[in-house]
Structure formats: C-alpha cells, structure tokens
Amino acid sequence: MTAWHLAEDDLRAYARGELDPPRLWSADTHLTACAPCRSRLADAVDPVALDLAWERLDAELDAPRPGAVERLLTRTGVADHTARLLTATPVLRRSWLLAVVSVLVMTVLVVHLVSGPALFLALAPLLPLAGVAVSYGPTLDPSYEMAVVAPVHGFRLLMIRTVAVLTAGLVFNGLATLALPGYGLLALAWLLPALALTATGLALAPRLGPVLAPVLVGAAWVAVLLVAHTQPSTGLAPFSATGQSVTACVAVLSALLLYRGRDRFDARPVGGFPDTGAL
Known part of the structure; x- marks a missing residue:
C-alpha cells in the first residue's frame, strides 16, 4: 500500500500531458501501484479528448508504412x-x-x-x-x-x-x-x-x-x-x-x-x- 497519493494539480497535469520530469516519472511509478489514484485519473480525463487520442492512435497504427x-x-x-x-x-x-x-x-x-x-x-x-x-x-x-x-x-x-x-x-x-x-x-x-x-x-x-x-x-x-x-x-x-x-x-x-x-x-x-x- 502507498503512504501518499498524487496531488490533484499533479494528477490533472498528468492527464493533460503537461507534467514535467521528475514529477512525471514519480507519477508513472505511483500510478502502477495505486488503484485509487488510477481511479481519480480516469475521472480527471476528458472523455472527448480521450476519444480523440484513441482515434489518432488508430490512425497512426493503420497508416501504411513507406517502403x-x-x-x-x-x-x-x-x-x-x-x-x-x-x-x-x-x-x-x-x-x-x-x-x-x-x-x-x-x-x-x-x-x-x-x-x-x-x-x-x-x-x-x-x-x-x-x-x-x-x-x-x-x-x-x-x-x-x-x-x-x-x-x-x-x-x-x-x-x-x-x-x-x-x-x-x-x-x-x-x-x-x-x-x-x-x-x-x-x-x-x-x-x-x-x-x-x-x-x-x-x-x-x-x-x-x-x-x-x-x-x-x-x-x-x-x-x-x-x-x-x-x-x-x-x-x-x-x-x-x-x-x-x-x-x-x-x-x-x-x-x-x-x-x-x-x-x-x-x-x-x-x-x-x-x-x-x-x-
């Protein structure tokens, strides 16, 4: 069990992709072991932005690779x-x-x-x-x-x-x-x-x-x-x-x-x- 949790500001910055190292590395490590913070992160993510991110990822994966x-x-x-x-x-x-x-x-x-x-x-x-x-x-x-x-x-x-x-x-x-x-x-x-x-x-x-x-x-x-x-x-x-x-x-x-x-x-x-x- 973790003895601390991510601050709300850090969590929102992490969700927006704006968190800078070394706090970014600390947040990555913490989220892998802390279920409550992962749940808070899911609530902090904008559903529309998340859908757009998945669409961009799908387009990138489906894009043909030049020979x-x-x-x-x-x-x-x-x-x-x-x-x-x-x-x-x-x-x-x-x-x-x-x-x-x-x-x-x-x-x-x-x-x-x-x-x-x-x-x-x-x-x-x-x-x-x-x-x-x-x-x-x-x-x-x-x-x-x-x-x-x-x-x-x-x-x-x-x-x-x-x-x-x-x-x-x-x-x-x-x-x-x-x-x-x-x-x-x-x-x-x-x-x-x-x-x-x-x-x-x-x-x-x-x-x-x-x-x-x-x-x-x-x-x-x-x-x-x-x-x-x-x-x-x-x-x-x-x-x-x-x-x-x-x-x-x-x-x-x-x-x-x-x-x-x-x-x-x-x-x-x-x-x-x-x-x-x-x-």
Missing part, C-alpha cells in the same frame, strides 16, 4: 503522394517482376535451342505493353481510387507510371538481349516495336478503354508477325530496316496523338475513360 523505394523517392525530392502512387504500381511489385524475368529466361533458352530469335523478338515488345496496361485504369489498377483523389493530373500519373514500367521492362529485356550475342544488332530490333506498341496502346486507351486497347494492339502485332512468317520472301518484316523505320514513325505518331488526347484521362474520374459510343 524502401518510397523513402528513396521522397529523399530525392519526389512529393509524398507521387511517391506513394508510383510505388503502388502493380507491375513494379516483386511477383510481376519475377514473372517477367521467368518469361524472358525461358524465351532465351528456347531461342538457343531452336536457333532463331523470332520468338524473343515477338515476345519482348509485348511485355512493356502489358505492363503499362495494368498500371493505370479502374479495371486493373487496385490503387486507382487513390489516384483519382490525389492532386495529380491523370496524364501526369500515367506518364510517371509508364516511365517506371518501361524502365523496368526495358532493363530486363536489355539483359535478356545480352544473352543473345550471336545475333548482333538484330537482337535489339525489339526496342522500337516495344515503344510503338506501348505508345499506340496508350493513345487508343481513352477511346477503347484501358483493357481493350492494349489487347487489340497486341493482337495486331501478332497478326503482323504471322503474315510476315507466312511470306518467307519478306523475312522478319517488322525487324528489317524498312520495318524498323515504319515502327519508328508509328511510335512518333502515337506519342503525338497521346499528347493531344491527354485531357481525356481526366474526362471521367470514376469510370476512367469516356464511353466508346462517343466515337
């Missing part, structure tokens, strides 16, 4: 909300990156076994297209609602995530290209098609939607490759000098169309894109 990449971005000057939206990009997560690496490794192995770069050149441009497709839009992006209410223009967010996805995808594709040294510059012929497919998919997304547009672009790419394959006289048409020139023109044209339609990405914040009936 290493997000902390690095904020330290380099990127705004907090931009860093959060960027690191929330689905295809920058470990599962997607591991899947991309696995696909490229298997493709390189098949190329070495079959002795032909056609499969790698056909697949490599589709990976950035798919990655960008799932990085924006209400259908596939789990953080889309957060992106809508964030103080970021929809087109700016799209470009931020596109650059991030393209950087990751092109790095992995480039590493896979190093595993095909026997094909020379032909092993790099996927780069322009990758940029052209990605830009075309983004340019068509405001009209066709974030899912249908990349699907149609990918299907068109496969169709072009099948036609080129059925006509041996044309060789690997998209990867020839003429094909690369055409691909570069498509990439530039699509980029211009994308920039002209940049405001369409904010046309319907909830649905994400205008109705296709507006065509």
Whole structure:
C-alpha cells in the first residue's frame, strides 16, 4: 500500500500531458501501484479528448508504412503522394517482376535451342505493353481510387507510371538481349516495336478503354508477325530496316496523338475513360 497519493494539480497535469520530469516519472511509478489514484485519473480525463487520442492512435497504427523505394523517392525530392502512387504500381511489385524475368529466361533458352530469335523478338515488345496496361485504369489498377483523389493530373500519373514500367521492362529485356550475342544488332530490333506498341496502346486507351486497347494492339502485332512468317520472301518484316523505320514513325505518331488526347484521362474520374459510343 502507498503512504501518499498524487496531488490533484499533479494528477490533472498528468492527464493533460503537461507534467514535467521528475514529477512525471514519480507519477508513472505511483500510478502502477495505486488503484485509487488510477481511479481519480480516469475521472480527471476528458472523455472527448480521450476519444480523440484513441482515434489518432488508430490512425497512426493503420497508416501504411513507406517502403524502401518510397523513402528513396521522397529523399530525392519526389512529393509524398507521387511517391506513394508510383510505388503502388502493380507491375513494379516483386511477383510481376519475377514473372517477367521467368518469361524472358525461358524465351532465351528456347531461342538457343531452336536457333532463331523470332520468338524473343515477338515476345519482348509485348511485355512493356502489358505492363503499362495494368498500371493505370479502374479495371486493373487496385490503387486507382487513390489516384483519382490525389492532386495529380491523370496524364501526369500515367506518364510517371509508364516511365517506371518501361524502365523496368526495358532493363530486363536489355539483359535478356545480352544473352543473345550471336545475333548482333538484330537482337535489339525489339526496342522500337516495344515503344510503338506501348505508345499506340496508350493513345487508343481513352477511346477503347484501358483493357481493350492494349489487347487489340497486341493482337495486331501478332497478326503482323504471322503474315510476315507466312511470306518467307519478306523475312522478319517488322525487324528489317524498312520495318524498323515504319515502327519508328508509328511510335512518333502515337506519342503525338497521346499528347493531344491527354485531357481525356481526366474526362471521367470514376469510370476512367469516356464511353466508346462517343466515337
């Protein structure tokens, strides 16, 4: 049993968080052993202030902890909300990156076994297209609602995530290209098609939607490759000098169309894109 109890003024100061050491330390020690003083403390605490304190504690406990990449971005000057939206990009997560690496490794192995770069050149441009497709839009992006209410223009967010996805995808594709040294510059012929497919998919997304547009672009790419394959006289048409020139023109044209339609990405914040009936 304690031989003394906290003074009323000290008890109220303790409840308000205004009691200074060393009396604070003495009060902490005393309250752990004195039930009457704990009861007086409960009566001295403002119920409204106590509820607010619990709400602040709950919010702090529920607040997401920034990861290493997000902390690095904020330290380099990127705004907090931009860093959060960027690191929330689905295809920058470990599962997607591991899947991309696995696909490229298997493709390189098949190329070495079959002795032909056609499969790698056909697949490599589709990976950035798919990655960008799932990085924006209400259908596939789990953080889309957060992106809508964030103080970021929809087109700016799209470009931020596109650059991030393209950087990751092109790095992995480039590493896979190093595993095909026997094909020379032909092993790099996927780069322009990758940029052209990605830009075309983004340019068509405001009209066709974030899912249908990349699907149609990918299907068109496969169709072009099948036609080129059925006509041996044309060789690997998209990867020839003429094909690369055409691909570069498509990439530039699509980029211009994308920039002209940049405001369409904010046309319907909830649905994400205008109705296709507006065509």
